[in-house]
Amino acid sequence: MLPAPFDYHAPETTEETLALLDQLGDEGKVLAGGQSLIPMLKLRFASPGHLIDINRVQGLDFLDERDATLRIGPLFRHKAAERSSLLASRYPVMAEAARQVADPIIRNRGTIGGSLAHADPAGDWGSVMLAMDAEFVLRSKGGSRNVKARDFFSGPFGTTLQPNELLAEIHIPATRGRSGGAYMKLERKVGDFATVGVAVHLQMDDGKVRSAGIGLTAVGPQNIKAEKAEAALRGQALDDATIKEAAALAAAAADPTSDQRGSVEYKRNVVRVFTERGLKRARDRAREGARG
């Protein structure tokens, strides 16, 4: 399979990238890891006139934690997330999701930023970002705006990203106090997209929940933030009854469709079970350590 013809640009700075995006408008597409875009081009689901390859821009692959914020650059790849000791120790929901995205060869190239911009409702990172209450910095030639993950997604493969904008940075509130997380994913075989995924991110104070984040994968037209379940957990001690109630609320927030991966009832039930297990795992992790 051969993509339709396009012109190729390989800018070396972010400014150059933004100028190209501005100039090319609808016809220009950013090429990050290419692990969704190139398959789309080959299937001719997309045929932009121009590709703007950002892989030669230096310094876009960062991950750092400062000023109470975890910052992630647009070329931070799944593999780097899988290997990061910072994420393993302080952001287990990210570390656990990273190793379950696609397969190791795809992970060598695919990026978190590209996944978010691609906005596949079965993509894993969107749910993780919703659970972590992330914010995205969208830069264009003229300026920059910040959009919360919960306001970013708009239906299958849809986002509020404008054609002239680059997803330039992901900001996540740094964890403090005791925190824990988990990413639960059901897949038909290793490397598959999720049948159902649940992301859980918890921060605790004195044995009570200060904040809880729950994101759902592949059970709706976009990644879903289970806000009622999150609210039910806030301020509570995480006893089994509270966890059960939150899990039921998360299942109610899911809006799956029946397909060859499972029925509506089945998927909703997996959300319930995964939320329960994920919350317990996150709670145990918060108890064990991760003080920041």
Place this chain on the structure above:
Amino acid sequence: MNRSITATVNGEKVSTEVEPRLLLVHFIRERLRLTGTHIGCDTSHCGACTVLLDGVPVKSCTVLAVQADGRQLTTVEAIGAGQLHPIQKAFKEEHGLQCGFCTPGMMLSSFALLADNPDPTEEEIRWALSGNICRCTGYMNIVKAVRSAAVQMKQAAAVPAGAVAGS
């Protein structure tokens, strides 16, 4: 518009012009006539087309040839040029292949794994190869082959000509 690229392929510099939409796998097979790299699914799923880009396994059906500009490319032809590399010997001895279609990709993923982790457990081998699909062997003998190659490479500390060790 065509672009000129210069890449180091199996240790040799190659300069040429490519159409931007040319996929790396077609560049390798049709332009360079290195047909050891296979096309299995052509949809980014099977890993038969795996090559190393700056030492890192990539699916060459899911990378553009222009993206190899200025980079090092390693295909299966570089593994054990002249004589069998310990990985190839181990695949042969442990029956790590039947039809051989997945084998170049399997060996390149194994090569990158062993460069990064010279003493992997069975679990680590299975994990590292989980992007390479084999329809024949049932994987048991592939895993055995990689274990055996690890042992032999530790003894010989061999490095294949033209290949780049990396993570």
